[in-house]
Amino acid sequence: MAAREVIVQRAVKEVQDGMNINLGIGMPTLVADALPEGVDVLLQSENGMLGIGPYPVEGTEDADLINAGKETITAAKGASYFDSATSFSMIRGGHIDLAILGGMEVSERGDLANWMIPGKMVKGMGGAMDLVVGAKRVIVIMEHVNKHGESKVKKTCTLPLTGQQVISRLITDLAVFDFTPEGMVLIELLDGHTLEEVTEKTEASFQNGLNKGEAKSRF
Amino acid sequence: MAAREVIVQRAVKEVQDGMNINLGIGMPTLVADALPEGVDVLLQSENGMLGIGPYPVEGTEDADLINAGKETITAAKGASYFDSATSFSMIRGGHIDLAILGGMEVSERGDLANWMIPGKMVKGMGGAMDLVVGAKRVIVIMEHVNKHGESKVKKTCTLPLTGQQVISRLITDLAVFDFTPEGMVLIELLDGHTLEEVTEKTEASFQNGLNKGEAKSRF
Amino acid sequence: MDKVKQSFEEIVKQIPDGASIAVGGFGLSGIPEKLILALVKQGTKDLTIYSNNCGVDDWGLGLLLKEKQIKKIVASYVGENKTFEQQFLNGEIEVELTPQGTLAERLRAGGSGIPAFYTAAGAGTPIAEGKEVRNFDGTDYLLEQGIIADFAFVKGYQADRYGNIVYRHTAQNFNPLCAMAGKVTIAEVEEIVELGTLAPDAIHTPAVFVQHVLKGTDYEKRIEKRTVRSKGGEA
């Protein structure tokens, strides 16, 4: 499987029936399509919607119905629309069970950087800074190394932060880590990757929790 | 005319077409009934309504449709309902053009006391403290003296305050005063009362602005 | 996802002595009658209640007062209730009076992840005592704290099984704000409708704020001040 597919397939296992979920722009959006039939969740969009449905059938796109990525969408049964302040009341107020977000860098403390590359054009953080402090559980999904083969899982983020100590779990194409009061813990190897490979490709220090059952998340 | 009727008749002159108005419980509520035909205003109720209509025809009372005084009411055409936080966004945010409130005491600085008598049972301030700081214009209507003949228009309020320097205009059964950067100014005598009588029955110091045209309100 | 529960008696079993509850309603309008009655029956004690009012002697939160189940109440107006007066004078109940707009905003803030905000309401008055005062642009404001309650009781008109709620007229009042402020929000409604029936553009409380939904029957919906005009005449 391609790296992104491995990540998305693993991420989808985090979704439980009945959850209210916010999916970030890009790879996290793909999680929606990968949800198994019959899993009943409400997908939230920062601009002001709960209950995102599938993309519209061609020809039925509606400019008044878009998600936070500005893509045309549909409404699922039981959906609601509201203003953006109410939307972030949900997000900041801890009413969103799970946020799955992309990352540029993650630190061993659970810091996330995913909004800005110094020297490049400033685009803005959108809702990411609110999501990381507000959602009950923040899962970051990203490829383990960048295109130069350098680890994106760092001792300390070199890029400007989106939030400090905000990540519950990190899912890469190689492994899954939890962030606990005792530090970062490896809890799973993905797709046949080995502990040696993960250790080599990870700048961050982490504990091996592979044989200890599920690590207890800090959050 | 009875004192209350004099006050209400004078207060109604403060209402201009197109205004958004909040009327306090008790005597201020009577202003609504005294509005001339054709004056098009929106009456706001703190619990969460804009566009109060007349009392319901007997037999059509609705427990789900009450004003801030808990009286059954109706909705005027163009009314809207909203939650109490939005209601006070309107009030605190300066979107209400005029609040007409009752008073127990008013000071020459424009302080208002109208919610609590020490030693008596505490009932609570309701929305009064929000209204006095938020409405664009706060007009207090009350009888000039209490039942013992003592002035309710004070140098300093003896009762606990509802708000400090919040009143734009005071209308009593004797006179009308404005609160200006230069102090309290008498601008009208009502119903045949004389300057001498008003001076005698007013503990507060005020300037005589009777022949100076309308005083400029501080607010 | 089906949040509909059947028994008021069962649903309040999760509420322990000493819990805090945000209770919707204004006066007796839009109050969660059935949940209050179930809590009276259960006899849960030492409650902290956030509610604009405290019912009347024999209805609404007044019933919890009568049974001395309330330890503390945060409200803006409690003047309709003689039971309250007695318990207050006897020192049996603690009361924190807060301006109505401040109470509404505190509930919304707590539910919105805002720990505190500034408001001018109450500055320079007795309720400023003990509160931080801060001047912005020449005006004094008080720092007020967001409210998060262990539970919220709200009363809606219609709901679906996801927990989307619409309220009727001024029975909306504090209900959506309490729904936001509750860690566990329990909604009672007059009607449960099929999913997809409520217009998505007109939902007052989106499902995310609600954990349990129950249908109440035989609502009393008492009126405190019945004011009418005669047919064709004046009030």
Next chain:
Amino acid sequence: MDKVKQSFEEIVKQIPDGASIAVGGFGLSGIPEKLILALVKQGTKDLTIYSNNCGVDDWGLGLLLKEKQIKKIVASYVGENKTFEQQFLNGEIEVELTPQGTLAERLRAGGSGIPAFYTAAGAGTPIAEGKEVRNFDGTDYLLEQGIIADFAFVKGYQADRYGNIVYRHTAQNFNPLCAMAGKVTIAEVEEIVELGTLAPDAIHTPAVFVQHVLKGTDYEKRIEKRTVRSKGGEA
């Protein structure tokens, strides 16, 4: 009380150079197309804009950018706009990036008489620089200020002559908040309906927040990212 005006050209005449404007919309959805076009035509300069985004190169607020009418923008995401990039790199425009939820809340707060509030969004990040940090219950929060704008531009679906507005679907977004934050709020809508037509329980922006209402015609309502699934198939 009739707030309906006829001419977009006339209504923007009250907006002077240097004015601040809160502009509704998210991306290109629910943007006040006609008011922006009228302001472009008028050539008003040195504007401060509060808006979640800044349009695209050839539509929405991007048109004001292109004509260099904007001095400063407060936004959460401006990445769709190359004109912006050039002006930013040339130092021709000032930008204040603010988290999306913080921007929404700042607009609501300003319109609600709340001068400032605390939020955890951005604590420990570059945007905390220069802001007061305060710890509540072990978490750091930033003090953020309410926004009051000289004017607000909002785009509704339907309005009545009092200025009650309903929005359609996610075109609601920042519009009700901008309506609250504007000292003078100008709403453009697709349809003006008879007073009493809009359901009082389903009005998104009550009349009190709106000063002027205009009907726009021939709305373009551009779509930024057209994502579809084939009939019966997947995306």
